[in-house]
Amino acid sequence: MVSRIDRKQVVDTALRLLNEVGLDGLTLRRIAKELNVQAPALYWHFKNKQELLDEMATEMFRRMFAPMPGEGAGARGLGGTWQEVLLTSCRSLRRELLGYRDGGKVFSGTRMTDESYARPLDNILRRLTAAGFPPGPAARAWWTAYHYTIGAVIEEQSVFPEPGEPEARRPEDRDPAYDIESRAQKIGGSYPLAARAGEEMFGDLERGFEEGLRIIVAGIEATAGG
Template identity: 55%
Template sequence: MADQKNPKDVTKRSAAKPKLDKAHVADTALDLLNDVGLEGLTLRAIAKELNVQAPALYWHFKNKQALLDEMATVMFRRMTAVGRDVGYEPSGGWQEWLLQGNRQLRATLLSYRDGAKVFSGSRFTGIDHGPEMETNLRYLVDAGFTPDQAAWASSTAYLYTLGFVTEEQGMRGQGEDAAPKVDVAERARRLADFPLAAAAGAQLFAAYDERFEEGLRVIVAGIGARYGVG
């Protein structure tokens, strides 16, 4: 006679394995991202972390880009949740609105290894971003921008932040034992015959917080000058 399975054992095994859905996979992928970086983040590696076979993930994501889309969406949800928790209500007009929003975006991207690369080229799933986007654009329109100008202004600031953080994460090094990729002093020594280029290294490969803030303020000032909105 064949051995009969104990229903209690089956139930115990079922309870031990968490439900595999998009949200759980994306959360696991974001946790793993900080350990292995974007290049090491394969569906096989995620499946191993989840203790499932890789084909099981294809029920939820047809390819890695679909997974990145969901990861970017989760990052956005977390960012907006933080904004609500801290009472994100900028004062000082549309300029401060753009400044604070992009500071928050940079902080979010920097909190994940290769966070800017995950965001870049990804499309949000669902419409979670709809209310936030509507609020941002409405704020600019109420400040005097046309709808088109509001879209251009917000996307220009966003793209600056995304590009800056992509370069920042690429040059500063990330993860444990990571080191900056440029030795500023050594670079200055090699470029000693070109004093301006040599001196620029301290600004090009260091002082990232100050550089981001200065560049963002230049962008915002340029937006105001271009569209004549004070």
């Protein structure tokens, strides 16, 4: 017996449903219903949900780097200094992941199912080594900035669960659990500094990401910069 659906159909449907129901609501049974097949039909392509998540993350990566940064006119260029390379790469990664509900969680901890990641990664590392980084520190610099970005996206999507452009967010899109004034009222009397920190952590997330990213880049420059 051969499944009448292919692997790409399953992944495309899963990514679309992800934006509707989130990671917790995304089940193989729900995907099968959307495709109008029985759930066992999906097991021709994916043994379990983790295998599906791995392929979803890989497809998200393929979409991010098509065209690949730094290649050709119109590509998401990685020109300039190595600092600008890291800043541009991480900004692009954040923006792309914010386009998927729970995009940070889906991307975190998954394994790439093909080698599509290798070419853009090599491109970034070549820019760093050309600036004077040895291969090891170049890889560590990117890995550190990458980890910061993924973690920041996960936290950001807790505050604003719905996918979309950060510029299009409205105050009512914020999860009520992250209401800054309410948080400050609860803890401000006993823990004034912790209360005040809420504005930095959960207020202007765009500014917060940029400042944190620049701290990362400055730290790399101070310890291993080329």
